[in-house]
Amino acid sequence: MTVARSVLLFLLAALAEIGGAWLVWQGWREHRGLWWIAAGVVALGAYGFVATFQPEANFGRVLAAYGGVFVAGSLAWGVVVDRFRPTVWDIVGAAICLAGVAVIMYAPHK
Template structure:
């Protein structure tokens, strides 16, 4: 469980950093030199998700979604300087609960 949480947090950081590089280039007018690093970051994100202990890729990706949402709000606050409001926190909490249900629910073998 600790390993899964670490992988999800690392994957979220890699995905957000990679996507933000493209955002910075296209929307903020930053240098195109960000793009190779952004692509490497996105490749690391995809690789990290393969490390999650799950019997189905779709389930691993669905559970990751909740972690991604929380991580995006942390990025919003810490990198962009915009503090999430109570609705952001509530929405993120609901998503994390959903992610935990998806990831840790007892399953019968198929």
């Protein structure tokens, strides 16, 4: 159950961080206004709290692993929200990142 909880927390963190960054992007670069930016800042703040619920106690390990989730999640966000079409190399790169997440977070570290 701990791995499932950890994966769920990574997914929630990705949604908050990537969604927050996207809202700021939309507010500023696409001129949608300060409310979009404010919502993005709130979502980015939520990301910071979600990460604290990871079962792993080492901040550096959690943040390093989350980097791989962020890479894959950003590509997925682009596909779903912005109709981005990743290349095979985008997908291979994201898979490598997720393999790194699995090693960093779930391999025995004793």
